[in-house]
Amino acid sequence: MSTPAQSGPEPAGKKKGLLSRMKTVLKRSDGSKRLSFSSKPSAAGPSTKPAEPTPAPAPVIEPTIDIPVGATKVMRSQIDADRARKxxxxxxxxxxxxxxxxxxxxxxIEKPIRMRIHRSCHRCNATFGNNKICAQCQHTRCKNCPRYPPKKVEKKDKEAVVPKVMDIEPDTYYGLREQIILTKPNPKPNAQPLVRKKPMQRVRRTCHECSALFQPGTKICAGCEHVRCADCPRDPAKKKKYPDGYPGDAFSSNIDRPVKYNCHKCNKTFPPVPHPDSAEGIAAKEKEPLECVRCKHPMCKDCPRAPPQRVEPAPDPEVLKSVREKLAALSVQSTGVEA
Known part of the structure; x- marks a missing residue:
């Protein structure tokens, strides 16, 4: 009796439950049940679809740096220290x-220092732009148009360029008491700076007996032991200022040259007279002696011989005449009217 009941059709209650379940799943808006319904077969057995391989991470490519020619490696801290020092x-x-x-x-990269060059028109003094035509006077740039900075002189291999020496005058405004030493850099490397000194003429004295040069600072000839006198020539010569000899010289042994004497009372110099050992000097002893212009003292044996010294030139009479005329023209003349 149990065998036919098992082989018969399924009861209607099971079919009704399956259909109602599918209707409720289709009516819902979200697919949560649908997904869970469709995923049931996958849970029953393994899936036949192969798993996708995970992609490998891409290698990191570092950027290449092109090192320029002549570049050197330095630290950034060293560059900052150099800037702070400068x-x-x-x-x-x-x-x-x-x-x-x-x-x-x-x-x-170490590069040479470049300077911007400016050119100005020599007609209107306007600065040229990128073109060679002046914007004001339409003048084409020529060789006469000045350039700043000026062009350097090309150094030749054989001829050495002598550095230019600038005339610098010290500032003595307000009567500065301290001595100002002016210096300039030396063109030679690792050398002491150049100190400005007053230009002086080197004087050479020659012995008139043996034609030997006197050593600097000495008055005795090293060859013939002659004492330097007024006859010893001087280079450069200054006969107009020192006609009787130069300071520090001994008296000349030439009796043909006239001599001078100083007044022993007022130290005024007498006019030149002939040498006492010459024929004219012996004949002049019988005449009346010269009289001093300042103290009216006649020249005597106590009056010493005047040493060589500088002689002031006599004033030009024409210059004195013109000065007197100018002073006379500036003088105020009285009109004869009294207040």
Whole structure:
């Protein structure tokens, strides 16, 4: 009896439950049940679809740096220290370099310093632009138009260029008491600076007996032991200022030259007279002696011989006449009217 009941059709209650379940799943808006319904077969057995392989991470490519020709590796801290040092030397202050982050290497190329050249028109003094025509007077740039900075002189291999010496005058305004030493850099490397000194003429004296040069600072000839006198020539010569000889010289042994004497009372110099050992000097002893212009003292045996010294030239009479005429023209003449 149980066998036919098992082989018969399924009861209607099971079919009704399956259909109602599918209707409720289709009516819902979200697919949560649908997904869970469709995923039931996958849970029953393994899936036949192969798993997709995971992609490998891409290798990191570092950017390549093109090192220029002539570049050297330096540290960033060294560059900052050089900048601080140059600024400190320029403004005479002490600057500490600031650290901006971690120190790293960088590349540096040493290049020559370039200067911008300016050209100006020699007609209207206007500055030229990028073209060669003046914007004001339409003048084409020529060789007469000045350039700043001026063009350097090309150095030749054989001829050495002599540095230009500038005439610098010290400032004595307000009567400065301290001595100002003016210096300029030496063109030779690692040499002491050049000190400005007053230009002086080197004087050479020659012995008139043996034609030997006197040593600097001596008055006795090294060859013939002759004492330097007024006859010894001087180079350069100054006969107009020192006709009787130069200061420090001995008296001349030439009796043909006239001599001078000083008044022993007022030290005034008498006019030149013939040498006492010459024929004219012996004949002049019988005449009346010269009289001093200042103290009216006649020249005597006590009046010493005047040493060689500078002689002031006599004033030109024409110059004195013109000066007197100008002073007379400036003088105020009385009109004869009294207040």
């Amino acid at each position: 600024l400190g030397e320029r403004f005479a202050v002490t600057i500490e370099p600031l650290s901006a982050g971690p120190d790293k290497e960088t590349y540096r």
